[in-house]
Amino acid sequence: MNTIAVVGAGLAGSEAAWQLAARGFQVRLYEMRPTVPTPAHSTSDFAEIVCSNSFGSDEAGTAAALLKEELRALGSLLLIVADEVRVPAGKALAVDRTLFGRGVTERVLGHPRIEVIREELPSLPESPAIIASGPLTSAQLAESLQAFTGRQNLSFYDASSPIVLADTIDEGGVFRQSRYGRGNDYLNCALDRPQYLAFRDSMLAAEKAAVHEFDKINYFEGCLPIEELAARGEDTMRFGPMKPVGLVDPATGRQPYAVVQLRQDDIAADHYNMVGFQSRMKWGEQKRIFRMLPGLENAEFARFGRVHRNTYINAPAILTAAFECRNKAGLFVAGTLAGVEGYTECIASGLVSALTLASHLGGPDFSLPPPATAIGALCRYISNADWKNFQPVNFSFGLLDPLGKHIRSREARRVALVERARASMAAWSAALRSA
Ligand SMILES: Cc1cc2nc3c(=O)[nH]c(=O)nc-3n(C[C@H](O)[C@H](O)[C@H](O)COP(=O)(O)OP(=O)(O)OC[C@H]3O[C@@H](n4cnc5c(N)ncnc54)[C@H](O)[C@@H]3O)c2cc1C
Numbered sequence: 001m002n003t004i005a006v007v008g009a010g011l012a013g014s015e016a017a018w019q020l021a022a023r024g025f026q027v028r029l030y031e032m033r034p035t036v037p038t039p040a041h042s043t044s045d046f047a048e049i050v051c052s053n054s055f056g057s058d059e060a061g062t063a064a065a066l067l068k069e070e071l072r073a074l075g076s077l078l079l080i081v082a083d084e085v086r087v088p089a090g091k092a093l094a095v096d097r098t099l100f101g102r103g104v105t106e107r108v109l110g111h112p113r114i115e116v117i118r119e120e121l122p123s124l125p126e127s128p129a130i131i132a133s134g135p136l137t138s139a140q141l142a143e144s145l146q147a148f149t150g151r152q153n154l155s156f157y158d159a160s161s162p163i164v165l166a167d168t169i170d171e172g173g174v175f176r177q178s179r180y181g182r183g184n185d186y187l188n189c190a191l192d193r194p195q196y197l198a199f200r201d202s203m204l205a206a207e208k209a210a211v212h213e214f215d216k217i218n219y220f221e222g223c224l225p226i227e228e229l230a231a232r233g234e235d236t237m238r239f240g241p242m243k244p245v246g247l248v249d250p251a252t253g254r255q256p257y258a259v260v261q262l263r264q265d266d267i268a269a270d271h272y273n274m275v276g277f278q279s280r281m282k283w284g285e286q287k288r289i290f291r292m293l294p295g296l297e298n299a300e301f302a303r304f305g306r307v308h309r310n311t312y313i314n315a316p317a318i319l320t321a322a323f324e325c326r327n328k329a330g331l332f333v334a335g336t337l338a339g340v341e342g343y344t345e346c347i348a349s350g351l352v353s354a355l356t357l358a359s360h361l362g363g364p365d366f367s368l369p370p371p372a373t374a375i376g377a378l379c380r381y382i383s384n385a386d387w388k389n390f391q392p393v394n395f396s397f398g399l400l401d402p403l404g405k406h407i408r409s410r411e412a413r414r415v416a417l418v419e420r421a422r423a424s425m426a427a428w429s430a431a432l433r434s435a
Contacts, residue, residue: 002025002026002128002361003025003026003027003028003115004020004025004026004027004028004128004129004130004357004361005027005028005030005121005125005126005128005129005130006020006027006028006029006030006129006130006132007030007121007125007129007130007131007132007133007141008030008031008131008132008133008134008137008335009029009030009031009046009047009105009108009116010046010047010048010132010133010134010335010346011047011049011078011335011343011346011347011350012130012132012134012334012335012336012337012338012346012347012349012350012353013029013031013046013130013132013133013334013335013350014029014046014047014077014078014104014108014350015076015077015078015347015350015351015354016130016132016332016334016350016351016353016354017029017108017111017114017354018077018107018108018111018114019075019077019350019351019354019355019358020354020357020358021111021112021113021114022077022111023354023355023358023363023364024113024363025113025358025361025363026113026115027113027114027115028115028117029108029114029115029116029117030117030119030120030121030125031046031116031117031118032118032119032120032121032138033118034118035118035119035120036120036138038136039136039212040136040212041136043098043101044118045098045101045102045104045105046101046104046105046108047078047081047100047101047104047105048097048101049095049097049100049101049343053087053094053095053096053097053100054089054092054093054094054095055068055082055092055093055094055095055343055344056092056093056342056343056344057091057092057093058091058092058093059091059092060418061414061415061418062414063374063394063395063396063397064342064344064395066374066395066418066421067344067345067348067374067375067378067395068093068344069422070348070369070373070374070375070421070425071344071347071348071351071375073425073429074351074355074375076347076348076351077104077107078104078347079347081100081103081104081107082095082100084099084103085099085100085103120138120140120141121133121141122138122140122141122144123140123141123144124141124144124145124148124331125331127328127329127330127331128330128331128357128360128361129330129331129332130323130332130333130334130350130353130354130357131145131331131332131333131334131337132333132334132335132337132346132349132350133311133335133337134311134335134336134337135309135310135311135312135336135337136309136311137311137337142154142156142311145313148325148328149313149314149317149318152314153313153314153317153318154311154312154313154314155310155311155312155313155314156309156310156311157307157308157309157310158306158307158308158309158310158312158391158392159223159225159278159306159307160278160303160305160306160307160391160392161273161274161275161276161277161278161279161305161391162273162274162277162279162286162290162301162303162304162305163265163271163272163273163274163301163302163303164262164271164272164273164274164290164296164299164300164301164302165270165271165299165300165301165302166269166270166271166272167270167410168298168299168300169187169262169272169295169296169299170295170296170297170298171295172295173189173294173295173296173297174187174188174189174190174262174294174295175187175188175190175249175250175251176188177247177248177250179245179246179247180246181246185263185264186261186262186263186275187261187262187272187295188247188249188256188259188260188261188262189259189260189261189262189293189294189295189296190244190247190249190251190252190256190257190258190259190294191242191256191257191258191259191260191293191294192256192257193257195257195292195294196237196238196242196257196258197234198292199289199292199293200230200234200237202288202289202292203226203227203230203281203289204227204230204231206227206281206282206285206289207281207282207285208227208280208281208282209280209281209282211280223278223307224278225278225279225280225281225305225307226241226276226277226278226279226305227279227280227281229241237258238257238258240276241260241261241275241276241277242258242259242260242276243258243259244256244257244258244259247259260274260275260277260293260296261274261275261276262274262275263275265398266381266396266398266399267398267399267401267402268397268398268399268400268401268402269402270396270397270398271302271396271398274290274305277290277305278305278306278307279304279305279306279307280305280306280307281305283304286301286304286305287299287301287304302396302398303394310336310392311336311337312336312337312338312339312392313333313337313338313339314339314387314390315333315338315339315382315383315385315390316382316383316384316385316386316387316390317387317390318333319333319338319382319383320383321368321379321380321382321383321384322352322353322356322368322379323338323349323352323353323356323379323382324353324356324357330357330360332353332356332357333353334346334349334350334352334353335349335350336392338382339382339390339391339392339393340378340382340392340393340394341392341393341394342394342395344395345378345393345394345395348374348375348378348395349378349382352368352375352379356368365432365435366432367428367432369424369425369428370424370428371400371401372400372401372420372421372424373421373424373425373428374395374400374421376424377395377399377400377401378393378395378399380399381393381399397413397414397417400417400420400421403416403417403420
């Protein structure tokens with residue numbers, strides 16, 4: 001039987017290695033720490049979580065809890081360990097980071113079918129393999145990946161714009177129009193000169209997030225944080241993301257002084273992306289300042305803008321829904337490197353890629369959960385999103401298909417989506433068991 005290489009013993013790689021070994025496969029797990037350190041990790045433990053110690057909400061009825069529920073049902077090792085070392089955090093699943101890393105390390109090291117190689121893997125492994133080398137993938141491996149994916153399909157930092165919940169946008173305050181009369185794809189927040197100047201002044205004065213050493217980035221001119229553009233000059237934003245050309249505000253019959261454009265971000269049209277508004281302002285500041293825009297006075301945000309180090313591939317151009325490379329059978333990419341965002345999503349990608357690979361190699365049958373489930377919807381997004389505008393993504397209700405019936409209250413809509421996901425997961429599991 002082939003030995004399977006797993007690169008990176010982070011959240012995705014540890015889950016994947018353990019799931020493969022649990023299904024009888026021999027695994028060679030490469031982890032470069034502590035021999036080659038990263039600027040962010042501080043231990044040699046597997047699945048070291050370097051940012052927050054929270055896996056997000058565990059409150060029934062939330063998107064984050066639905067994803068965890070599905071992972072628990074599929075026997076995720078990392079969720080088992082997380083539940084064992086959870087610390088009080090209201091309705092969230094937060095863990096003792098040290099115990100979590102130690103617990104995962106002990107389980108993985110203790111598995112007789114996992115051989116751990118504490119070395120940097122400098123180039124793409126032979127298939128079958130799962131690459132899960134994370135946001136700080138080593139330079140040599142990144143170079144090898146870039147040769148494989150094409151330069152344009154590997155990013156070294158993530159410059160994402162804020163995402164607004166559609167039902168919190170005041171439709172009376174925006175107008176729907178694409179530039180130069182080419183359709184109606186965008187929502188536009190129009191600003192007059194005093195509004196524009198006040199908006200800019202607020203950005204100039206806003207508190208910015210601290211920049212870690214590993215986050216120091218030489219910005220590409222095409223992807224500057226919005227506050228950086230604001231600082232360059234009074235009109236810089238009006239010649240960039242806030243340019244009004246080609247638009248006519250129906251309320252005045254004239255071109256606005258400046259606009260902010262919002263583009264639909266998900267299949268369900270629940271989310272809108274603020275085009276070109278990647279930002280390093282603190283989240284509270286983003287909320288306060290973006291709510292100054294006409295139509296966004298009561299906006300709720302599914303994600304705030306950011307600009308930080310993150311190595312990731314253009315997943316929809318490279319991967320299938322099961323995280324397998326379209327043009328290299330048996331080679332999978334998981335974790336943040338595959339363009340998923342969030343600890344639980346990284347674990348889900350490791351689990352799905354491992355179960356799919358095991359099934360290809362003669363292990364237990366596995367097919368992807370349907371897109372009505374959290375895991376299925378995340379997998380579909382990764383392989384199906386618009387590759388020209390791809391940005392890493394968390395699981396959210398907006399990735400699920402719409403319900404097919406109109407439910408006015410957001411709360412009731414979410415309850416219905418969770419019920420449908422549970423029913424869909426149960427039917428899928430039953431079908432898999434009887435296959
Ligand atoms: C700079 C930075 C950016 C982050 N960005 C995001 C983000 O955008 N979204 C998000 O959700 N979270 C982010 N995080 C938080 C957190 O790190 C991740 O969510 C999570 O750890 C990712 O899991 P992973 O399994 O993909 O990668 P990791 O947990 O980082 O695991 C990858 C492992 O691979 C190892 N490795 C790398 N290259 C090699 C190699 N060539 N050979 C052998 N081993 C190798 C690393 O040492 C590491 O242990 C970020 C953290 C940092 C420090």
